[in-house]
Amino acid sequence: MQALVKYAPGAGNMEVRPIPEPVPGPGQVLLQVAYAGICGSDMHIYAGAIEFKKYPLVPGHEISGTIAATGPGVKDWRVGERVTTEHTFSTCGRCLYCRRGEYQECAARQSLGFDINGGFAEYVLAASDMLHRLPENLPLEAAALSEPLASAVHAVSKAGISWGDNVLVIGPGTIGQLAAQVAKAEGGRVFVIGTEADAERLQVAKSLGADYTFALGEKAEEGVKDTLLALTAGYGPDIVLECSGSRSGAALGLEIIRRQGTYIQVGLFGRPVELDYEQISYKELIVNGIFCHNWPDWEKALALMAAGRIGYRQLITTSLPLAEWQEGFQMMAEHKGLKILLAPGEGEHSL
Template sequence: MKALVKYGQGPNMVELRDAPVPLVRPGTVLLEVKAAAVCGWDIEMWRHRMANPVTVPVVQGHEFCGVIAELGAGVTNWKKGDRIACETSALVCGKCFLCRQGDYQLCPDRKGFGYGVDGAFTRYVVVRAEILHALPPGLPYAEAALTEPFCVVHHALVDRITVKAGDRAVVIGPGPIGLIALQMAKLQGASRTLLVGTQGNQRRLQLAAEQGWADSTIMADHDETAAAVREFTGGQGADIVVDCAGNSAALLAALASVRRGGQIVKIGWGPKPFEHSLDELLRKSAALVGTFGHNWHNWESVLRLLTAKRLSAGPLISAVLPLSQWRQAFEMMESRKAIKVVLVPEE
């Protein structure tokens, strides 16, 4: 089978290679990948700008779904042909206090698909039976492949902060995560949402407005954001700010935009240091919350919400391409011509 492999610790060291079909082990299943979405992390790995280390060689791809092709010994609650979505925590220890209390995404020994363990930009991948979720009938594979980024946002906005009905939410950064955050905030009862983007994001701002995800959009320099947010909230500041951009300017804008006693949740990664005072956070008695990953209930909830069309993945998919056109897919995402591209492995 063909597999998209990052083979070295340097930029552009990614290529399609022949790889053997992996062997199913006890407690795992062999999954035939039907669709795998390209994530910003995949681009960062390709260009070798990752916020976290990766082991090489490794098959990339962590946002995926498929059909069970083979069951390992001891797997009794699934059968061949089941359509499933799969979490990204490929390996966890299962013994530490975080694993035991259900926060296994924070396990210090966690290894994720696509950078710690071979991932899904290929035809077959071996996965633990514990992290499978049944795909509801009617949810197409391409959309189901986007379950993972929706779970990132579900965990951030449902588990990590409290969004109250009537809140005014500001989302900084109109990438896929930002566009999902708008949807999630609305679903939780935010009365109004504002999306902040910078130059080059016009089409995404437009999409968010057309879809009704954002009530207002601005293309603002981060300095201008606070003034725009004050206007948007009648001078009060935002109840919730979701930082999906990850750079210093975005966090500074979030600090300036949040209301006294409000909450900032930071989803976007950014390896550069933050060289500003955090006194504003104290002055406002605001919360700044980090978030990582997702766990079991996020997956079950998101799959139900996607199926019920309370959340929508379709408009985020700019193209579905065969795996052989991975380079084109990565370039489309890097140049922001695409929001999400889904890859389909070939026979």
């Protein structure tokens, strides 16, 4: 089968090459991949900022497809079912986090696209207990967004949004767009901030239900801050979801949030950054981070999409054959569009 392989550490060192088709073992299923989304972490992998423990390895962890085969002991799944898979492949099952259902923090966790061959391939192995059936009205393209949506659900659950809370989302990329919609579904009054280069993305956010959108520029920043304060009775937002993964975004979030507000770091910086953390003390902030997601997050994500509470069509810019992966990565690097999907197989193309 064909797969996009990261064959050595460092920048680049990725190519499509033939690799053996995997065979499912006990408790595993073989998925025929329909779509796999290109994530920011995949860009870090391509750039060499994220290194694997072993090479070669197939990236890709935002996966949808159909079951092609089942391994020994798999009883609850049948060939042909349309599914998405969490990228958790295995855990110890015994530690504190596994027993709490927070297995994403298991120190022994192995993940598709990072430790085990992932979804940028025609077929991928997945753990049968990490599969989720797709609602009948959900196309496979949309299901490839369930991974970032589950992360957004996880983030919003940490924020504890109450009806009418003022929620600021910083960064209108895919995860920010999804977090804004989940926050809106929870009853938040949602503000989305981007840069002047995010004009089209901010229009998308507005069309998907954001109450206000703002573009920051050299001359606009103070005006945006003043407007945010005016719209929140002078206090600032109750909750900040920092989705840009930029130092400037985090600094703005800590500055503008109201006293005793809740700050959630969603985006990854990819490097150490310096921030004024004394504001946490002065403002008595609740500060939290998120890493991945767990089973309830995925089920809620799929339910939100099936119920029409999440607009996903506007977020999918294009789907490309695996052979055109470089075009997709270039689009991501140039911030063209939002979610770029690779379609290793023929794809369903139902959108």
